[in-house]
Amino acid sequence: MEQAEIGLIGLGVMGSNLALNIAEKGNKIAVFNRTPEATRKFYAEAGELAGQIIPCETLEEFVAAIRPPRPIIIMIKAGDPVDQQMKLLEPYLSSGDIMIDAGNANFRDTIRRFDTLKDSPLTFIGMGVSGGEEGARHGPSIMVGGTEDSWKRVEKVLTSISAKFNGEPCVAWLGNDGAGHFVKTIHNGIEYADMQMIAEIYGILRDGLKLSAPEISKVFGRWNEGRLNSYLIEITEKVLAANDPISGKPMVDVILDAAGQKGTGKWSVIEAQNLGVAATGIEAAVAGRVLSSQKEERVAAEKIFGLPQTVAMPGTDGLSFLDDLENALLAAKIAAYAQGFAVMAAASKEYGWNLPMPTIAKIWRAGCIIRSQFLDEITSAFTKDPDVANLIVTPAFAQLVQETDGALRRVVSTAVMSGLPVPALASALSYFDTYRRGRGTANLIQAQRDFFGAHGFDRVDGVDKHHGPWGSGLNA
Numbered sequence: 395m396e397q398a399e400i401g402l403i404g405l406g407v408m409g410s411n412l413a414l415n416i417a418e419k420g421n422k423i424a425v426f427n428r429t430p431e432a433t434r435k436f437y438a439e440a441g442e443l444a445g446q447i448i449p450c451e452t453l454e455e456f457v458a459a460i461r462p463p464r465p466i467i468i469m470i471k472a473g474d475p476v477d478q479q480m481k482l483l484e485p486y487l488s489s490g491d492i493m494i495d496a497g498n499a500n501f502r503d504t505i506r507r508f509d510t511l512k513d514s515p516l517t518f519i520g521m522g523v524s525g526g527e528e529g530a531r532h533g534p535s536i537m538v539g540g541t542e543d544s545w546k547r548v549e550k551v552l553t554s555i556s557a558k559f560n561g562e563p564c565v566a567w568l569g570n571d572g573a574g575h576f577v578k579t580i581h582n583g584i585e586y587a588d589m590q591m592i593a594e595i596y597g598i599l600r601d602g603l604k605l606s607a608p609e610i611s612k613v614f615g616r617w618n619e620g621r622l623n624s625y626l627i628e629i630t631e632k633v634l635a636a637n638d639p640i641s642g643k644p645m646v647d648v649i650l651d652a653a654g655q656k657g658t659g660k661w662s663v664i665e666a667q668n669l670g671v672a673a674t675g676i677e678a679a680v681a682g683r684v685l686s687s688q689k690e691e692r693v694a695a696e697k698i699f700g701l702p703q704t705v706a707m708p709g710t711d712g713l714s715f716l717d718d719l720e721n722a723l724l725a726a727k728i729a730a731y732a733q734g735f736a737v738m739a740a741a742s743k744e745y746g747w748n749l750p751m752p753t754i755a756k757i758w759r760a761g762c763i764i765r766s767q768f769l770d771e772i773t774s775a776f777t778k779d780p781d782v783a784n785l786i787v788t789p790a791f792a793q794l795v796q797e798t799d800g801a802l803r804r805v806v807s808t809a810v811m812s813g814l815p816v817p818a819l820a821s822a823l824s825y826f827d828t829y830r831r832g833r834g835t836a837n838l839i840q841a842q843r844d845f846f847g848a849h850g851f852d853r854v855d856g857v858d859k860h861h862g863p864w865g866s867g868l869n870a
C-alpha cells in the first residue's frame with residue numbers, strides 16, 4: 395500500500411478538519427485517534443477525500459503507514475495528554491521523525507519537550523494553529539517554533555494548508571523551541587482583549603442605548619465595512635442576528651453571561667507580568683471572564699446595590715455617539731495590539747528567539763481568529779520600523795490614536811457615569827494617558843517606598859542622593 399507523507403493524531407474538532415485540509419491539498423495522510431470510534435466516523439464521513447486518508451486503529455499501524463522520516467502532527471487536548479501521547483508514540487518512531495504538537499500548549503511545556511528530544515534522533519516542533527474549525531478546514535494561520543532545519547522539512551505541506559492573504563501564505567517559522575506557542579498564546583491574549591472590548595461596546599448599545607440584538611447586529615454590520623473590518627466584528631454581527639430555535643428569541647439573549655476560558659489568556663497575562671510588560675487590555679479581559687463566571691455573586695450583589703441610573707448618551711439621534719463607539723473600539727484595539735506586540739518583543743529578547751514582528755503581523759492577516767484589515771496596517775508599520783518600542787508611536791498609529799482617543803474618552807466617561815462596566819476600554823484609555831505623560835506620579839510611590847523600606851530613589855537632577863529626609867519609617 396502507498397504510504398502517507400504525513401500523520402495526524404487527534405480527530406477532534408481541530409484535528410479532523412486539519413486532516414481533511416491536508417488531504418484536500420493532495421497530501422496522503424495517516425490518521426489515529428485515542429478512541430477508535432472517532433477514527434471510523436471521520437473516515438466514513440471523509441467523502442471523496444477518503445482516498446487520501448489511511449485510517450489507523452493502533453499506533454503501530456499508524457506509524458507503519460507513514461513514509462519515514464515521518465512528520466506527525468499531534469492535535470489533542472493540551473497539557474498532560476500531549477506528554478502521554480508522545481510517550482506512547484515514541485517506541486514506534488525512528489531516527490529523523492518529527493513530532494509536531496499543534497495544540498494550544500503552554501510554551502514552557504514546549505521548551506521542555508523540545509529540550510528532552512534535542513539530543514535524541516527525534517525532533518520536536520511546537521506549532522500554534524489559529525482559525526477554529528473553519529480555519530483548520532480551509533486555511534489556518536500557523537505559527538511554527540523549533541529548529542530551522544525541522545521547519546524546512548514541513549514547510550511545503552504547512553504552506554499548502556495555510557490561509558493566504560493576497561496570495562501570501564499565513565505560516566512562518568518564528569524561532570527556536572517555544573517561539574511558535576508563545577506567539578500563539580499572545581495571539582489568544584489579544585483575542586481575549588478584542589472580544590472583551592467588543593462585548594463592552596455591546597453592553598453600552600444594549601444597556602445604555604437600549605438597542606435590541608438585531609439592531610446591534612446592524613451596527614456591527616456597518617462597522618465591519620469600515621476601519622473595524624475583521625472576523626470578530628463579522629461574527630458578532632452574525633451572532634447578534636441569530637434566533638434561538640427553541641424560544642424564538644435572539645440567541646444571545648438566552649446565553650448565560652458566564653464566559654469560559656482554557657488558559658491561553660491567563661498565560662499571556664502571567665508571561666507579560668514575568669517580562670515586566672504592561673498588558674492591561676489582556677489583564678482586563680481575563681479578569682472580565684473571571685467576574686463573568688461569578689454569576690451568582692453578581693446577582694446577589696445587584697440585589698444589594700441596585701444598578702446606577704444610565705445617563706443620556708451624547709448625540710441627539712444617537713448617531714454621533716455611534717461614531718464615537720466605533721472610534722473608541724478602534725482606539726482601544728490599538729492599545730491591546732500594541733501591548734501584545736510589546737510582550738512578544740520582550741519575550742524575544744528574553745528567550746533569544748529573534749521574533750520577526752512584521753512576519754507575525756503578516757501571518758495573522760488571514761486564517762486566524764483576530765484576522766483583520768487592521769493587521770495589514772500593523773504589518774506596514776512594523777515593516778517600516780521592526781524595532782519600534784511601541785506600535786502606538788509609529789507614525790501611522792500615532793495619527794490613528796490622535797484621531798480616535800477623544801472618542802474613547804467620551805465613551806469611557808459616559809459609560810462610567812452610567813455604571814456600565816468597561817474595564818478593557820478604560821484600561822486602554824488609561825494606558826494611553828499614562829504612556830504619553832512624560833511626568834507621572836511614581837515619584838510619590840518611590841518616596842513612600844523609601845520612607846517605609848529605605849528602598850532609595852533616583853533624583854530628577856541627577857544629584858547623587860538616594861534617600862529622603864524622613865529617616866527610618868519606624869521613627870516617623
Ligand SMILES: NC(=O)C1=CN([C@@H]2O[C@H](COP(=O)(O)OP(=O)(O)OC[C@H]3O[C@@H](n4cnc5c(N)ncnc54)[C@H](OP(=O)(O)O)[C@@H]3O)[C@@H](O)[C@H]2O)C=CC1
Nearest residue numbers: 404405406407408409428429469470471472475497498526
Ligand atoms: N477548538 C478551537 O477553536 C481550537 C483549538 N485549539 C487547540 O487544539 C487542540 C485540540 O482542540 P479541539 O480539537 O478543539 O479539541 P476536541 O475536544 O474537539 O478534541 C480533543 C482531542 O484530544 C484527544 N485527547 C484528549 N485527551 C487525550 C489523551 N490523554 N491522549 C490522547 N488523545 C487525547 C481526544 O481524543 P478522544 O476522541 O479519544 O477523546 C480528541 O481527539 C487543543 O490543544 C486546543 O486548545 C487550537 C486552536 C483552535
Ligand SMILES: O=C(CO)[C@H](O)[C@H](O)COP(=O)(O)O
Nearest residue numbers: 524525654655656657658763
Ligand atoms: O485557540 C483558540 C482560538 O484562537 C481556541 O478557540 C481557544 O480555545 C480559545 O481560547 P478560550 O477557549 O480560552 O476562549
